[in-house]
Amino acid sequence: MNIDRRDFLKVALAGATTALTTGTAQARPPKELSPDAVGILYDATLCIGCKACEVGCKDANAMPMEADPALEQAEGVQGIWDASSDLDSRTLNKIKAYAQGTAAVKDRDHDGYSFIKRACMHCVDPDCVSACPVSALTKDPVTGIVGYNPDACIGCRYCQLACPFNIPKFEFDKPFPKIVKCEMCRHLQAEGGIPACCAACPTGASLFGRVSDLLQEGHRRLSFKPGERQEYPIHSLDSGDSRSAEVRGYYPRVYGETETGGTQYLLLAGVPFEDLGLPPLGPESSARLSETIQHTIYQGLAAPALLLGGLVYTVYRRTEDERHDDPASQADEEDRRHD
Structure with missing residues (x-):
């Protein structure tokens, strides 16, 4: 059941190699203004x-x-x-x-x-659009207008928190509120x-x-x-x-x-x-900065996830090998088959 040092070092080396080859996420390029905006x-x-x-x-x-x-x-x-x-x-x-x-x-x-x-x-690179988890706020690719779709909105109000100009407002006085801007x-x-x-x-x-x-x-x-x-x-x-x-x-x-x-x-x-x-x-743009940080974190988690998966797989294989090598375990397996 115990994983020896050699197996652990093999898996750790594989995880480190993955982290090095994956690298750090590149900064998201800034959004460009449409010529017809x-x-x-x-x-x-x-x-x-x-x-x-x-x-x-x-x-x-x-x-x-x-x-x-x-x-x-x-x-x-x-x-x-x-x-x-x-x-x-x-x-x-x-x-x-x-x-x-x-x-x-x-x-x-x-x-x-x-x-x-x-x-x-x-x-040009709106924080409200970046923060909205359901794309209720979108930026028109031609006119550049930041539009709002109330049918997609879930009322999380992340756009209010994200906007550096404190623009979006929420209809707190209505039973079915929406964002207004x-x-x-x-x-x-x-x-x-x-x-x-x-x-x-x-x-x-x-x-x-x-x-x-x-x-x-x-x-x-x-x-x-x-x-x-x-x-x-x-x-x-x-x-x-x-x-x-x-x-x-x-x-x-x-x-x-x-x-x-x-x-x-x-x-x-x-x-x-x-x-x-x-x-x-x-x-x-703070939207560009926040998205770059998020992508870096998510990408950085790939190597630890692979490392954990490798460790789990190694322990599983080690357990299977030991169970097959143990005569008592083999006898129990035969008994279960006959039953």
Whole structure:
């Protein structure tokens, strides 16, 4: 019944050889942005806080109005309005207000104020899609839109925990709840339309287009000098409509160009993005990192599993050999056959 040292060393050597030949799992390559991926460029310097985008979004997506439609005025700031809530199961996009000090000047970091739009970022390599165990959240290979299938959802809410932007919301107040998030009005796009928030925006603060073109537009605006007047397209890049506005000055970065592997919802602002509640994220997608770690662990378990299997098989063979060599065991086997 006992396995001798030679047999154990043979099996151990076989397991070690397997581990060396298998190697460490390679890092998953980063996801690439589709050439036809669409997105939204939000320019906080053009936003006037009118919330027309919120109304348009609710109308287009049959979302209920807030239980309390009253708005709270931002404390100590005249003429700036801010909703009392953030994104929830009834709201897919939300305009929020940032204020610092006296909030005397728009789009200034010190003693200034700014608006910011909260909505799904439609990441190039989404954490929510990676975390979903049933593929209820998927990324369209052409448009790049992160869509949601309620029929596949099991309500685990892993997507909520995984999202670095805290976007997906759960309908806790419904008997048959689902996850709620912006899907960039993909039902309107399927009919040749554009997202409702962009169609409703009167200033061009929310602009629809191909992500590659929106990035070019974003960098074009970063080259503007404060005080000069420029033409800004409104609604969508290819609409042909535009309006003239005075440049207020930009914080020198397009948020979403590199953050967490890139996003299809891009932002420009006159103040640092961290002040507007956007997380400071590196260029590496955490979904790519987590999947690489998981694959490495699972692949690393192959060698120990093979080693254990080899040990079990060796003990079994050793037991069988000893039983056949033992006369008493053979006599018992003969008796069982005769019975």
